[in-house]
Amino acid sequence: MSGASAVGAPAEHLVRAVNVTKSFGSNEVLKGIDLTVDPGEVVCLLGPSGSGKTTFLRLINQMETLTGGRIWVGGELVGIEERGGRLHMRTDADIARQRSRIGMVFQRFNLFPHMTAIENVMEAPVQVKRLPKATVRQEAERLLDLVGLADRAGFYPSQLSGGQQQRVAIARALAMKPELMLFDEPTSALDPELVGEVLGVMRRLAEEGTTMIVVTHEMSFARGVADRVVFMDQGVVVEEGPPDAVLLHPREERTRTFLQRVK
Ligand code: ADP
Numbered sequence: 001m002s003g004a005s006a007v008g009a010p011a012e013h014l015v016r017a018v019n020v021t022k023s024f025g026s027n028e029v030l031k032g033i034d035l036t037v038d039p040g041e042v043v044c045l046l047g048p049s050g051s052g053k054t055t056f057l058r059l060i061n062q063m064e065t066l067t068g069g070r071i072w073v074g075g076e077l078v079g080i081e082e083r084g085g086r087l088h089m090r091t092d093a094d095i096a097r098q099r100s101r102i103g104m105v106f107q108r109f110n111l112f113p114h115m116t117a118i119e120n121v122m123e124a125p126v127q128v129k130r131l132p133k134a135t136v137r138q139e140a141e142r143l144l145d146l147v148g149l150a151d152r153a154g155f156y157p158s159q160l161s162g163g164q165q166q167r168v169a170i171a172r173a174l175a176m177k178p179e180l181m182l183f184d185e186p187t188s189a190l191d192p193e194l195v196g197e198v199l200g201v202m203r204r205l206a207e208e209g210t211t212m213i214v215v216t217h218e219m220s221f222a223r224g225v226a227d228r229v230v231f232m233d234q235g236v237v238v239e240e241g242p243p244d245a246v247l248l249h250p251r252e253e254r255t256r257t258f259l260q261r262v263k
Pocket of ligand 1: 024029047048049050051052053054055056
């Protein structure tokens with residue numbers, strides 16, 4: 001636990017996972033994951049389907065509860081807290097506060113269908129943060145511009161392509177000014193010709209210093225944008241390191257097999 005007390009985490013890590021396990025019934029899908037992510041880092045999680053990548057993201061964002069181990073985000077333990085020398089479950093309000101520090105983008109775009117693009121982006125800051133509408137609208141316009149959709153603010157999701165919807169979903173997640181962005185296969189539901197525009201937005205966010213954990217099968221994105229790639233298989237981290245090291249010179253047989261299949 002280098003330099004950390006039992007419940008503290010060194011300030012330099014934005015995310016720290018220690019010996020994380022997760023079971024669904026008798027199915028242990030995460031078998032002791034250790035992972036850190038530093039501020040400004042882009043970490044790509046790679047691995048075969050079913051290796052536990054999505055589950056790991058969902059644990060960070062408290063859409064699932066840990067079976068064992070600990071996760072800290074921004075120095076705070078996720079889901080539990082220490083009071084009077086003992087660990088307590090966090091309240092729902094406190095969990096909501098923790099979750100509001102994290103933005104998540106899913107495979108499916110999950111936009112509110114009855115709201116326009118800009119209303120989707122404004123929803124959480126207005127409803128959750130109770131910020132004045134005029135301020136929120138200004139920021140939402142800036143974010144839609146950032147994702148290249150300034151001219152689509154008044155469109156409904158059904159009037160947008162999949163790539164455009166996903167870019168609105170990214171703007172919506174950014175609207176809460178998260179410290180961390182989680183992407184779960186954000187391009188895998190898109191037609192191939194729409195993948196590039198979404199990856200382009202993510203690349204730009206990375207260049208601006210956004211801390212990101214990205215589950216993806218897009219090897220060129222991982223190679224070009226990630227600071228570190230983490231290869232998972234069957235609930236464990238098999239190997240991790242700089243993209244060129246892991247993707248071009250994998251040490252482990254399981255990584256090699258996977259990379260040959262996705263090429
Ligand atoms: P990946 O993202 O690497 O494809 P997942 O995290 O989605 O892997 O899934 C890992 C394993 O956990 C799979 O075997 C999946 O069936 C199982 N799993 C995921 N979520 C649930 C759930 N809510 N209930 C039961 N099993 C689940």
